[in-house]
Amino acid sequence: MGRELDERIITRAILERFMRKLESCLDLDVAIVGAGPSGLVAAHDLAAAGLKVAVFERKLSVGGGMWGGGMMFNEIVVQEEARGVLEKFGVKTEKFQENYFTADSVEAVTTICSKAMGAGAKIFNLMSAEDVIVREKRVCGLVINWTAVEMGGLHVDPLALHARFVVDATGHEAQVVRVVERKVGAELFTPDGRIQGERCMWAEIAERTTLDNTKEVFPGLYVAGMCANAVFGSFRMGPIFGGMLLSGQKVAKLILERRGEMGR
Numbered sequence: 001m002g003r004e005l006d007e008r009i010i011t012r013a014i015l016e017r018f019m020r021k022l023e024s025c026l027d028l029d030v031a032i033v034g035a036g037p038s039g040l041v042a043a044h045d046l047a048a049a050g051l052k053v054a055v056f057e058r059k060l061s062v063g064g065g066m067w068g069g070g071m072m073f074n075e076i077v078v079q080e081e082a083r084g085v086l087e088k089f090g091v092k093t094e095k096f097q098e099n100y101f102t103a104d105s106v107e108a109v110t111t112i113c114s115k116a117m118g119a120g121a122k123i124f125n126l127m128s129a130e131d132v133i134v135r136e137k138r139v140c141g142l143v144i145n146w147t148a149v150e151m152g153g154l155h156v157d158p159l160a161l162h163a164r165f166v167v168d169a170t171g172h173e174a175q176v177v178r179v180v181e182r183k184v185g186a187e188l189f190t191p192d193g194r195i196q197g198e199r200c201m202w203a204e205i206a207e208r209t210t211l212d213n214t215k216e217v218f219p220g221l222y223v224a225g226m227c228a229n230a231v232f233g234s235f236r237m238g239p240i241f242g243g244m245l246l247s248g249q250k251v252a253k254l255i256l257e258r259r260g261e262m263g264r
């Protein structure tokens, strides 16, 4: 039946193609940590503008908190301002009432992810950012390891890559900023130089402040999505996703304004 298949060739194909992909990402324009909605939108916009972008995602699946909609009801809500972002990606939205639109969360994740990859962003799932590289008080790279190493508590050294800019899009955990706060001993661009911490749910304020808080938090390091509110001390918003999408767009725009620093 058909042509012969050799398991060794299948294995070699995977090894060689993966190595080629990872090796092409050792010197990035932008490294994004977290493939939730904000990270994926940022990856799309940056890659579409011609930058070399990779996303590192701890879990097996991309999409972060979007898959599950609200409490596992797999629909998301976006407000009027953000509806255009979903439509730009080709995600269908449906009006619920004035200023409230819904979308299927699975369609949103898969479509945005597909468009980000189509634009040229690389995505590495099952990899966690466990540290950063800092030179002359500027974040200029990421230290990565397999999530399985972290989960197994195995004593295995990580690998590293350089990036002109790093985006922390790790959501509530603000994992990259936490490392900088703990290890660099330097002041973050927050009111007291430290992570301010997330507050309880207040959708309206949280959605607005997510956008205001999407900015550089330490030289070379930007925050986007829920992470921006966790770092700058604002509220959580629950399953309304407009702020996440707009934050991804904003962080891409801010970084693109600095493309001169990338020699582009």
Ligand code: 48F
Pocket: 033, 034, 035, 036, 037, 038, 039, 056, 057, 058, 059, 062, 063, 064, 065, 066, 127, 128, 129, 130, 169, 170, 171, 172, 173, 175, 176, 224, 225, 226, 227, 236, 237, 238, 239, 240, 241, 244
């Ligand atoms: O949490 P997440 O979806 O981030 P977001 O883009 O969106 C937040 C919303 O989903 C929701 C909300 C409002 O609507 O509050 O929670 O801000 O996705 C963050 C991703 O980062 C991954 C994590 O697995 C998730 O998929 N992540 C977290 N820490 C690391 C990481 C790490 N150290 N390395 C790699 N990925």
